[in-house]
Amino acid sequence: MRKILLFLAFSFLSAMAVQAQISGPSTASAGTPVTFTGPSGKFSYTWSVGPLTLNKPATGTLTRTTINSVTQASHTVVCNDNGQWYAFSIRQSDRQMVRVDLGSDPTAPSTTVAVLGNFMTTTAPEFGFDIIKDTTSGNWYGFVVQTGNVAPDVVPFCKRLDFGTSLANTPTAVPVTFPSNTGALICNVNIVKYNNEWELFIGNRWGAPIRVDLGTNITNTTPSSAIQLPALPVAGTTAIAVYQQGSSWYGLTVGTGHQNLYRYNFGADLKNNTPAVSTAGSNIIGNSNNWNVKVVAGGDCGSDLFAYVTSGNNLRRLEFPGGDITATPINSGALLATNFAGTLSFGLYPYVYNGTLQAMFGCYNDNSISNVKLSDLPSGTQHKYRNPSVSYTFPSPGTYTVNLITGMDGGSAPEQYCHTVNVVAAGPAQPGLYTAAPSAVCRGQQAVTYTVPAVSGADEYHWQYTGNNVNYTASTTQPSNSLNFLANATNGTLRVWAVDNNGDSSTSSRDTAITATPLPSVSISPATATICAGGSIQLTASGATTYSWSPSGGSSAAATVSPATTTTYTVTGTSSGCSATASREVTVTPLPTVSISPVTASVCAGAGVTLTASGATTYSWSHSGGNAAAATFTPTATTTYTVTGTSAGCSSTATRQVVYHTLPVTQVTGGITEICTGDSVVLTASGSGYSYEWKDGSGVVGTGSSYAAYTTGSYKVVATDIGSGCSDSTQAVDIRVYAPPVVSLDHNDTSFCIGGVVTLEVSTQDTGLTYVWKQDEVTISLATADFLEINESGVYKVIVGRSQVAGCADSTNEVRITVHDLPVVNTTWDGEALHATPGYASYQWNTGSQGIPGATDSTYTPSSNGSYSVTVTDGNGCENTSAVQNLTGVGMDVITRPEILVYPNPSDGVVYIQSPVRVDVLLLGMDGRVLLRVADARKVELGGYAAGIYLLRILDAQGMVIGTERLMKQ
Numbered sequence: 001m002r003k004i005l006l007f008l009a010f011s012f013l014s015a016m017a018v019q020a021q022i023s024g025p026s027t028a029s030a031g032t033p034v035t036f037t038g039p040s041g042k043f044s045y046t047w048s049v050g051p052l053t054l055n056k057p058a059t060g061t062l063t064r065t066t067i068n069s070v071t072q073a074s075h076t077v078v079c080n081d082n083g084q085w086y087a088f089s090i091r092q093s094d095r096q097m098v099r100v101d102l103g104s105d106p107t108a109p110s111t112t113v114a115v116l117g118n119f120m121t122t123t124a125p126e127f128g129f130d131i132i133k134d135t136t137s138g139n140w141y142g143f144v145v146q147t148g149n150v151a152p153d154v155v156p157f158c159k160r161l162d163f164g165t166s167l168a169n170t171p172t173a174v175p176v177t178f179p180s181n182t183g184a185l186i187c188n189v190n191i192v193k194y195n196n197e198w199e200l201f202i203g204n205r206w207g208a209p210i211r212v213d214l215g216t217n218i219t220n221t222t223p224s225s226a227i228q229l230p231a232l233p234v235a236g237t238t239a240i241a242v243y244q245q246g247s248s249w250y251g252l253t254v255g256t257g258h259q260n261l262y263r264y265n266f267g268a269d270l271k272n273n274t275p276a277v278s279t280a281g282s283n284i285i286g287n288s289n290n291w292n293v294k295v296v297a298g299g300d301c302g303s304d305l306f307a308y309v310t311s312g313n314n315l316r317r318l319e320f321p322g323g324d325i326t327a328t329p330i331n332s333g334a335l336l337a338t339n340f341a342g343t344l345s346f347g348l349y350p351y352v353y354n355g356t357l358q359a360m361f362g363c364y365n366d367n368s369i370s371n372v373k374l375s376d377l378p379s380g381t382q383h384k385y386r387n388p389s390v391s392y393t394f395p396s397p398g399t400y401t402v403n404l405i406t407g408m409d410g411g412s413a414p415e416q417y418c419h420t421v422n423v424v425a426a427g428p429a430q431p432g433l434y435t436a437a438p439s440a441v442c443r444g445q446q447a448v449t450y451t452v453p454a455v456s457g458a459d460e461y462h463w464q465y466t467g468n469n470v471n472y473t474a475s476t477t478q479p480s481n482s483l484n485f486l487a488n489a490t491n492g493t494l495r496v497w498a499v500d501n502n503g504d505s506s507t508s509s510r511d512t513a514i515t516a517t518p519l520p521s522v523s524i525s526p527a528t529a530t531i532c533a534g535g536s537i538q539l540t541a542s543g544a545t546t547y548s549w550s551p552s553g554g555s556s557a558a559a560t561v562s563p564a565t566t567t568t569y570t571v572t573g574t575s576s577g578c579s580a581t582a583s584r585e586v587t588v589t590p591l592p593t594v595s596i597s598p599v600t601a602s603v604c605a606g607a608g609v610t611l612t613a614s615g616a617t618t619y620s621w622s623h624s625g626g627n628a629a630a631a632t633f634t635p636t637a638t639t640t641y642t643v644t645g646t647s648a649g650c651s652s653t654a655t656r657q658v659v660y661h662t663l664p665v666t667q668v669t670g671g672i673t674e675i676c677t678g679d680s681v682v683l684t685a686s687g688s689g690y691s692y693e694w695k696d697g698s699g700v701v702g703t704g705s706s707y708a709a710y711t712t713g714s715y716k717v718v719a720t721d722i723g724s725g726c727s728d729s730t731q732a733v734d735i736r737v738y739a740p741p742v743v744s745l746d747h748n749d750t751s752f753c754i755g756g757v758v759t760l761e762v763s764t765q766d767t768g769l770t771y772v773w774k775q776d777e778v779t780i781s782l783a784t785a786d787f788l789e790i791n792e793s794g795v796y797k798v799i800v801g802r803s804q805v806a807g808c809a810d811s812t813n814e815v816r817i818t819v820h821d822l823p824v825v826n827t828t829w830d831g832e833a834l835h836a837t838p839g840y841a842s843y844q845w846n847t848g849s850q851g852i853p854g855a856t857d858s859t860y861t862p863s864s865n866g867s868y869s870v871t872v873t874d875g876n877g878c879e880n881t882s883a884v885q886n887l888t889g890v891g892m893d894v895i896t897r898p899e900i901l902v903y904p905n906p907s908d909g910v911v912y913i914q915s916p917v918r919v920d921v922l923l924l925g926m927d928g929r930v931l932l933r934v935a936d937a938r939k940v941e942l943g944g945y946a947a948g949i950y951l952l953r954i955l956d957a958q959g960m961v962i963g964t965e966r967l968m969k970q
Contacts (some may be wrong), residue, residue: 022404022419029426029507030396038388038417042406046352047390062315064363064370068100068110073362073369075188075347077131078106081140081167087369088131088142089347089362095120097129097144099167100369106353106360107371119144119159119173128189128203131161134218138165141218143176145189145202156186156202156210156226160219174219178212178226187238188292188347194249194270201251203239208232209253209264213271227273234258241307242270243295243325250325252280254290254309259283261293261307261318261329281329287312292348295325296357296374308359308374310348315359315372350374352405394423427504428458431479431496437512442578443519444487450494451480452510458498462505467492467516475499489516515576520544522573524584532650533590536562541582544573563588591652592616594645602659604726608634609658616645616652635660663728664690664719670709674736674804680710681735683717690719712737740810741766743800751818753878760815761787762798770809772799793819823874825882833861834885840872846881852926862887863924863951864966902952906968911940911952919962922953942969 024036038045072092079086085102097119101112120127127146134141142161156178161171187203198220200212208229214220229251237253244250251264261280266272292310305320307329318329350359357374394400402419431452441448452461461476465483467490472483479496495509521543531537540558541547550570553559561569568585594615603609612630613619622642625631633641638660644651670683684706685692694702696713709715714732721727743764750758762771764786773783775794790796795816801809825837836843836858845855846869852860862868865888871881901914913921923932923940926949934940940952952965 021417032507033393035391038404046405062372064372067369071367076362078360126186130189130191132191205236209240239292241293241295254293259285428498430506430508431510440515446484448483455498462497464495517576517578519580520573520575522580522582530587541571545575548572589650592647594654596654596656604661605663613643617647620644661724661726664721666719676808682708685717693718709735745812757791770801820876822880825872827882836870842873844871902965908970909943920955924951
């Protein structure tokens with residue numbers, strides 16, 4: 001006996017029968033509830049119970065419902081966005097796309113309309129559009145494809161509408177560029193996702209349908225290809241519907257001008273560019289104006305298959321026998337609804353709502369979007385939104401086929417799933433709850449007992465463990481079993497059924513989950529353990545949750561042990577109730593016997609002492625004594641030194657006290673340490689209980705507590721403590737004996753003129769001296785350097801002393817200084833010559849600041865106007881210069897004859913003389929001497945003379961001076 005659990009499935013673009021997407025038992029017992037679960041992530045789940053009877057409406061009985069008034073509504077798409085329904089249509093009047101908000105019930109009228117915009121590019125296009133949800137990104141997309149209705153508008157124009165994650169958003173239009181190798185007059189657009197790639201199928205009234213390959217990215221704006229499918233026997237299509245049956249893909253097409261149905265067979269590859277073309281049915285559609293076709297599958301996992309066609313004003317249904325799309329349809333063109341008053345437009349969009357098959361379309365002539373109910377599911381169906389599971393109790397044995405229809409969010413197709421269940425008669429009752437059923441065991445645990453209460457009518461009990469590596473008896477006569485868990489046992493479920501003599505078993509097993517816990521892998525660190533006698537070591541266990549140590553150590557992971565002899569310690573580690581052990585031997589090594597020599601030791605402050613250890617292999621001394629057997633120390637107080645000796649890794653110590661003796665404390669006093677020859681310094685040492693020795697650089701120079709030093713030297717005293725014998729020396733006291741300094745002045749008697757100065761300087765080889773200068777036995781204030789600048793007459797000397805020693809002084813020799821007065825000179829001018837005061841040793845006449853060469857007498861006759869003075873020197877060598885005489889009118893008259901011309905002036909070589917008469921010239925220096933005489937002069941050569949000022953005296957033929965010219969030689 002075969003029972004059917006019915007569901008109805010259909011597809012806008014494709015509908016496919018899928019087996020193995022319903023999870024649930026393949027065998028069940030009559031009268032026992034069974035749970036079936038469909039695939040997750042769908043919007044709705046529709047299950048039905050009863051015989052396979054599709055409630056197809058009788059022909060001519062459909063009644064449309066107006067959903068909303070939309071002017072010249074054309075293609076219409078209905079979508080479910082997470083429980084919210086929307087209808088989209090494009091108005092033929094103005095090409096505006098509108099969105100109708102249908103709320104939670106798409107079959108109820110709505111007045112909420114939003115105008116989204118005109119996404120066309122021409123005023124009178126043919127167009128189609130579709131909307132789908134990309135379930136990977138969660139975004140909604142629409143595609144509007146159009147052309148003009150006359151040539152040469154042959155390249156389809158496309159815009160993608162991006163709604164984002166909600167259809168309530170206003171979409172953004174993005175142009176999509178098709179390759180320009182196809183002509184089209186667009187009628188409809190279908191979006192298909194095939195093999196994770198997006199394909200657009202476009203109905204084309206100018207030829208065969210077009211397939212556009214968008215690739216794996218639905219947002220691709222430059223498709224790789226736009227392929228026109230092979231031509232049909234009759235040119236022109238209006239729509240194409242794509243359907244998958246088994247592993248093959250098919251496309252059904254209708255068109256205007258004929259009543260035929262054509263079929264493309266793509267085979268297993270929907271992207272096959274040369275699918276086979278066949279006639280699905282000739283003259284089977286009752287009107288030649290066939291605008292749309294949709295394929296709808298229904299019945300027992302696809303045993304029913306229908307094609308719905310909008311034909312003129314009518315809606316027709318074609319049935320494919322056995323649900324086989326390759327068969328010729330029967331009931332050809334059965335009228336479901338007639339005379340819709342011209343309301344059926346290009347669009348027809350089927351969908352499932354609340355257990356019914358509905359269809360929505362635009363009604364072009366009466367300006368509305370309308371809806372019809374195409375069929376009901378059988379009675380007893382269950383419709384579950386968002387809940388993929390259903391529970392059903394089979395009333396009697398038999399074979400049942402479980403069918404499920406799932407509704408996707410959005411315009412994508414619902415899907416169909418089937419599951420076969422063999423229902424058998426009920427056997428013994430399900431065993432009761434386990435009375436002994438440890439849920440957690442340890443791997444390696446043996447003879448673990450599991451028991452259920454005895455079941456009435458049961459002759460034996462069948463057992464099954466779903467895990468691995470567990471030994472048990474598969475069938476027992478008693479409701480008890482003993483399980484042995486091997487070391488590699490895995491988790492699982494122990495199941496038991498009660499079985500009668502007929503072999504009928506409990507419909508459901510009694511299950512208990514068992515966790516086979518691995519034994520902990522217990523280990524101890526360190527890997528080896530050795531201690532010295534009297535020592536301890538920490539052993540640390542790992543790999544478990546709790547621990548217990550033996551023979552001692554407590555219950556922590558770490559145990560500190562101090563065995564007297566070599567001992568083995570064991571730890572038991574437990575995790576999740578399972579235990580394992582690990583052991584570690586602790587080896588005890590005896591300590592070495594360490595000693596120090598000498599037995600007694602003492603030391604004076606600052607001295608060292610050497611201690612030597614023995615009895616071990618290696619040593620380590622305290623107080624930075626190093627690691628040799630012998631160590632030298634210099635204590636600063638009585639100190640106990642410890643040495644650690646180590647042999648075979650074990651150590652022991654020995655100590656030695658070193659008695660510390662302080663040094664004598666003494667000081668030396670003696671007053672001054674720098675004296676003059678003939679003086680002495682008495683040095684005295686302090687302290688009691690000491691003996692003393694005084695030393696200088698040559699050895700011992702005296703004993704006792706005091707010593708008188710007469711000579712230069714470094715003196716110290718060595719004090720010895722009479723009690724301890726420790727000695728110490730004071731710091732050296734430096735005694736310096738100085739002789740009086742040997743000095744002299746480096747000048748004898750000297751003299752100079754007023755305005756001059758002489759420096760007297762002390763001559764000596766000594767250093768560290770002081771100086772006091774005296775003039776005529778009177779101390780000169782502030783004169784304390786070893787030199788003195790003098791500009792006054794007098795007798796000078798210096799008292800020189802030693803800065804270190806008062807009273808060590810000597811006087812230099814005396815030096816007499818004489819300062820002479822300057823000579824007094826006056827000049828007079830008698831109109832021809834200048835006269836200076838006579839009687840001086842020498843004279844030098846000057847003009848300006850320059851001396852006049854050769855003018856060295858007491859009298860000087862100037863040759864030109866100017867400023868004149870004379871410098872005289874007296875018998876003491878003292879010089880003085882007279883006041884300046886400013887003279888004018890000196891020499892000859894200025895040239896009065898302008899016809900005589902002297903040029904150039906200044907000159908660096910030749911001076912020319914231009915005169916109407918003969919002239920002679922004399923060239924004079926500024927001292928009045930005649931340097932050159934030229935008769936009948938036309939030029940004067942100055943090249944051999946130094947640069948400077950010269951006088952050119954011009955004479956007539958009689959020798960009379962007729963003019964004087966001052967020349968400048970460059």
